[in-house]
Amino acid sequence: MASLVGSRVERKEDKRFLTGKGRYTADINIANQTYAAFVRSPHARAKIKKIDTSKALKASGVVDILTGEHIAKDKIGGLIAGWAIRSEDGSEMKCPANPPLAKDNVNFVGDPIAVVFAETLDEAKAAATLVNVEYKVLKAVTSLSDTMKSEAIHEGIDKNLCYDWLLGDRQKVKEAFDKADKIIKLDITNNRLIPNAMEPRACVIDYNTASEEITCYTTSQNPHLSRLIMSAFGGVTPENKLRVVAPDVGGGFGSKINLYNEEIVCSWASKKIERPIKWVAERTESFLTDTHGRDHITHAELAVTNDGKFLGFKNETIANLGAYARVFGTVTPTYLFGPCATGVYIMPAAYSNVKAVYTNTAPVDAYRGAGRPEATYTIERIVDKAAIELGIDPIEIRMKNFPTEFPFKQTLVHQVDSGDYVAGLNKAKEMADYDGFADRKKESESKGKLRGIGVTTYFEACGIAPSPVVMMLGCGVGLWESAEVRFNPTGQVTVYTGSHSHGQSHQTTFAQIAADELGVPIENIDIVHGDTDKGTFGMGTYGSRSLAVGGVAIVNACKKIVAKGKKIAAKMLEASVDDVEFKEGEFVVAKSNKKKTIGEVAFASYLPGVRDEVKSPLPEGEEPGLIESSFFDPANFSFPAGSHICEVEIDPDTGEVKLDKYTAVDDFGTIVNPLIVEGQVHGGLAQGIGQALYENAQYDESGQLITASYMDYTMPRADNLPNFDIGYTCTKATTNPLGVKGCGEAGTIAATPTVMNAVINALGGQEISLPATAEKVWKACKEMKKSNSEAA
Amino acid sequence: MKKISLEVNGKKIVKDIPDHTVLSVLLRDVLNLTGTHIGCDTSQCGACVVHVDGKSIKSCSTLAVDVDGSKVTTIEGLAKNGKMHPMQEAFKKMHGLQCGFCTPGMVMSAIDLLQNNKKPSDTEIRDWLEGNICRCTGYQNIVAAVKEAASKM
Numbered sequence: 001m002a003s004l005v006g007s008r009v010e011r012k013e014d015k016r017f018l019t020g021k022g023r024y025t026a027d028i029n030i031a032n033q034t035y036a037a038f039v040r041s042p043h044a045r046a047k048i049k050k051i052d053t054s055k056a057l058k059a060s061g062v063v064d065i066l067t068g069e070h071i072a073k074d075k076i077g078g079l080i081a082g083w084a085i086r087s088e089d090g091s092e093m094k095c096p097a098n099p100p101l102a103k104d105n106v107n108f109v110g111d112p113i114a115v116v117f118a119e120t121l122d123e124a125k126a127a128a129t130l131v132n133v134e135y136k137v138l139k140a141v142t143s144l145s146d147t148m149k150s151e152a153i154h155e156g157i158d159k160n161l162c163y164d165w166l167l168g169d170r171q172k173v174k175e176a177f178d179k180a181d182k183i184i185k186l187d188i189t190n191n192r193l194i195p196n197a198m199e200p201r202a203c204v205i206d207y208n209t210a211s212e213e214i215t216c217y218t219t220s221q222n223p224h225l226s227r228l229i230m231s232a233f234g235g236v237t238p239e240n241k242l243r244v245v246a247p248d249v250g251g252g253f254g255s256k257i258n259l260y261n262e263e264i265v266c267s268w269a270s271k272k273i274e275r276p277i278k279w280v281a282e283r284t285e286s287f288l289t290d291t292h293g294r295d296h297i298t299h300a301e302l303a304v305t306n307d308g309k310f311l312g313f314k315n316e317t318i319a320n321l322g323a324y325a326r327v328f329g330t331v332t333p334t335y336l337f338g339p340c341a342t343g344v345y346i347m348p349a350a351y352s353n354v355k356a357v358y359t360n361t362a363p364v365d366a367y368r369g370a371g372r373p374e375a376t377y378t379i380e381r382i383v384d385k386a387a388i389e390l391g392i393d394p395i396e397i398r399m400k401n402f403p404t405e406f407p408f409k410q411t412l413v414h415q416v417d418s419g420d421y422v423a424g425l426n427k428a429k430e431m432a433d434y435d436g437f438a439d440r441k442k443e444s445e446s447k448g449k450l451r452g453i454g455v456t457t458y459f460e461a462c463g464i465a466p467s468p469v470v471m472m473l474g475c476g477v478g479l480w481e482s483a484e485v486r487f488n489p490t491g492q493v494t495v496y497t498g499s500h501s502h503g504q505s506h507q508t509t510f511a512q513i514a515a516d517e518l519g520v521p522i523e524n525i526d527i528v529h530g531d532t533d534k535g536t537f538g539m540g541t542y543g544s545r546s547l548a549v550g551g552v553a554i555v556n557a558c559k560k561i562v563a564k565g566k567k568i569a570a571k572m573l574e575a576s577v578d579d580v581e582f583k584e585g586e587f588v589v590a591k592s593n594k595k596k597t598i599g600e601v602a603f604a605s606y607l608p609g610v611r612d613e614v615k616s617p618l619p620e621g622e623e624p625g626l627i628e629s630s631f632f633d634p635a636n637f638s639f640p641a642g643s644h645i646c647e648v649e650i651d652p653d654t655g656e657v658k659l660d661k662y663t664a665v666d667d668f669g670t671i672v673n674p675l676i677v678e679g680q681v682h683g684g685l686a687q688g689i690g691q692a693l694y695e696n697a698q699y700d701e702s703g704q705l706i707t708a709s710y711m712d713y714t715m716p717r718a719d720n721l722p723n724f725d726i727g728y729t730c731t732k733a734t735t736n737p738l739g740v741k742g743c744g745e746a747g748t749i750a751a752t753p754t755v756m757n758a759v760i761n762a763l764g765g766q767e768i769s770l771p772a773t774a775e776k777v778w779k780a781c782k783e784m785k786k787s788n789s790e791a792a
Numbered sequence: 793m794k795k796i797s798l799e800v801n802g803k804k805i806v807k808d809i810p811d812h813t814v815l816s817v818l819l820r821d822v823l824n825l826t827g828t829h830i831g832c833d834t835s836q837c838g839a840c841v842v843h844v845d846g847k848s849i850k851s852c853s854t855l856a857v858d859v860d861g862s863k864v865t866t867i868e869g870l871a872k873n874g875k876m877h878p879m880q881e882a883f884k885k886m887h888g889l890q891c892g893f894c895t896p897g898m899v900m901s902a903i904d905l906l907q908n909n910k911k912p913s914d915t916e917i918r919d920w921l922e923g924n925i926c927r928c929t930g931y932q933n934i935v936a937a938v939k940e941a942a943s944k945m
Contacts, residue, residue: 010884017892018880018899020827020867027826198831198839198893198927250829250893251927283832503891503928679887682930710836710925718918718931747930 004512008675013507022248025202026280036279037124039114039131041106044140044360044703056130061123067114068103077233081325084474088166096154098324100264107323110288140360140703147357160358167338168351176312176349180303184386191770192295192697199250200281207270220246221256222540246530249502254366255290287708293367295320308397312349319356322363336371339413343379344459345401347411360703369748372460380456380753416639418731425643432645432663450650452762456754462742463638464543480633482536483553487626489606491599493525498538499550505676517558519585544742552736553632560628565601602626638741642666644750648758655778665727669741684747690716692755796860801869815851816840827867838924841897848904867896879941888937890928
């Protein structure tokens with residue numbers, strides 16, 4: 001049997017999605033369900049003076065209305081930050097309480113205040129408009145640069161500052177800067193984005209009055225953690241009385257890592273009103289209340305020698321947390337950002353200082369890449385600026401500063417186990433025909449167009465684990481992953497994983513891995529995920545961790561199955577265990593033709609008695625059955641890396657940026673399924689390009705989100721993007737037996753600086769802020785024309 | 793309330809529905825055809841695309857009463873005798889879907905394109921699908937799937 005790892009296996013999950021049989025949360029209906037509609041704050045910052053539900057309670061079909069008073073009375077806890085980050089002075093971070101329904105204060109437009117349950121959705125929505133809330137409206141804090149000078153929005157949190165964090169050595173950086181020939185300075189804004197999974201958030205809750213169990217069907221990347229938080233911090237019900245199911249989930253991109261207000265409120269309320277509850281977000285509700293991403297302002301400095309060697313790097317950033325700190329809110333702009341800000345380079349001295357602040361906007365948390373896109377944008381933009389100022393080719397300056405020996409001790413935290421950055425950039429250069437750019441530029445110019453080329457090299461720390469490290473850095477839980485492999489008596493295999501697929505294709509890739517390990521046809525292997533009642537605990541899917549952590553747990557559980565199977569086979573074949581080899585699904589006695597298939601061994605493991613000639617196949621001390629589990633906690637993160645090159649053509653009359661060519665060369669270690677990895681890269685690139693050219697979440701001064709629909713928030717569409725050229729180099733990860741590194745976030749991390757470097761190159765080095773919309777580019781073109789004519 | 797009669801995926805349907813019921817709600821909540829998805833409130837995302845009398849429309853912004861007497865085909869109605877439509881097969885072969893949420897609308901829209909243009913270019917495919925947002929794939933494999941289907945249909 002040929003190995004499936006490395007093969008373009010078509011997806012096992014596709015048929016149900018393609019025939020309309022996917023089962024998403026909003027597709028679930030439970031007999032006698034009520035419909036929930038939330039009353040949300042229309043103000044960014046206000047005190048709640050009075051909530052009057054009397055009129056709404058009398059409206060048609062209303063079953064009940066609950067408010068923050070009820071939450072407080074029942075002692076239902078709120079949402080939490082998952083990582084404790086300390087300030088440079090050693091003090092603990094400051095986090096406000098975030099009750100599931102606001103009782104006294106509201107802190108962003110969309111903050112939920114009350115919930116109406118009614119017999120129909122129309123009735124619930126109509127009654128929600130009758131809930132009368134009196135507010136004392138306060139001045140909203142929305143400008144990131146002014147936040148620390150503004151009035152504190154949360155009591156006891158001075159300057160709206162959650163923490164003032166430092167990683168690195170200021171003194172060493174000062175010494176390095178003193179030796180520099182030149183200091184390159186850059187001020188950038190990493191614009192705020194909205195993840196926009198196409199499936200809006202939803203939950204359907206079923207309270208079983210007999211068993212007193214709550215089942216919460218929800219749109220989560222992370223059902224086990226949602227159950228833990230809802231029980232341990234929400235106090236909704238004990239963990240063993242709560243089942244969280246994340247069925248088919250229509251994309252997450254980080255926005256569905258968090259447990260949300262609506263899930264806590266509806267789970268608690270279902271028990272209270274003893275009725276099932278269904279809530280589905282409208283798109284604008286998603287825009288207002290899903291966690292957002294990015295939103296940094298950064299001042300960076302790079303100390304260089306005249307010949308382009310890097311000596312030191314400073315990163316001073318203000319990061320917006322929004323109104324509240326959520327699960328990955330505090331770690332995204334620190335440990336997921338700071339260490340990667342020195343990029344792939346040898347950087348003798350560096351520090352990252354991040355001030356994370358609260359504003360009257362939606363909470364900001366992990367969005368695809370989480371911290372690493374912001375880091376890569378910072379370093380790759382300033383490296384390009386250094387190339388421009390020093391008159392060195394952008395590829396040459398990068399090559400000069402690459403490490404060539406691995407493991408490579410990166411400046412701020414990471415010990416990068418493997419990589420070959422030189423090979424990656426050389427391959428990208430060749431695939432992109434970098435040397436032919438000058439001719440293409442001339443051709444564009446002959447048509448009155450501007451042409452630019454942009455380069456990025458990146459690395460990222462993903463495969464988010466290892467527990468001892470992340471817990472030392474402040475994580476509230478261990479980030480291992482679990483797997484259980486059950487060999488059924490009749491030969492099929494069920495694999496339970498604690499990670500969750502919401503587009504990542506685990507049903508296929510994980511089955512490929514198990515098929516190779518067990519020698520069982522892939523058709524006979526089912527991957528089960530997303531249900532806290534099925535399988536062991538898990539830590540969910542984000543940070544490109546599913547394969548590098550969860551996939552390896554599956555491998556390890558399979559190895560235990562084979563080890564036990566070997567003992568059983570030895571007994572059945574009357575041979576010594578040491579003489580039994582396992583190969584392609586068969587246990588074979590060395591130098592003989594005696595063998596048993598793994599299916600036969602599995603069947604026998606469930607029949608441990610004596611019948612006729614058959615003696616028990618179980619060696620003494622072995623328990624019946626063939627079921628094994630494993631928890632995997634790697635020794636280190638994994639470190640994908642790559643080089644991307646793109647070319648843009650700009651029409652100076654309209655400012656329109658046409659993305660003409662995009663080449664991505666990535667090193668993901670072992671590739672389990674090239675078909676799926678290509679899809680992950682394409683999707684990641686689209687999101688990174690979206691940030692560079694189209695997407696921007698914008699609040700006005702009063703804290704109204706003015707990009708709260710697809711008419712105002714520009715999603716990349718089919719006609720905005722080119723076909724991408726994808727290539728790979730491969731150095732295997734040394735910290736897991738598969739050699740895999742993770743591929744989900746790479747495209748998003750690399751694409752934004754690659755495109756912006758190309759746009760800025762086309763504009764003759766003129767700085768432009770994210771996103772490079774037609775309007776901004778048109779203005780920059782006019783500016784360029786003006787300065788060119790002045791120079792002439 | 794109004795009585796409407798439709799043919800949905802070849803089956804005759806007669807229902808009394810409130811006048812303001814949109815077609816997507818009729819399909820999902822009344823007929824339990826949950827393959828048609830709702831991804832936005834502004835007729836922008838295209839997850840709800842179905843065929844009415846053979847033409848693709850956004851069912852979230854079509855009143856059910858306005859299609860009274862029509863033939864409606866949804867994603868559930870494409871496969872015949874357990875065999876998927878060539879467009880569905882092509883999406884699978886070319887990995888034209890990831891989370892699957894936009895997929896039903898994307899497939900229905902793409903089939904209508906090929907009814908109008910048997911051998912569309914990349915640019916024509918991308919222009920046609922401009923009304924369907926996908927957040928997962930970056931569209932490249934969707935375009936490849938439509939071309940693959942065009943070669944088989």
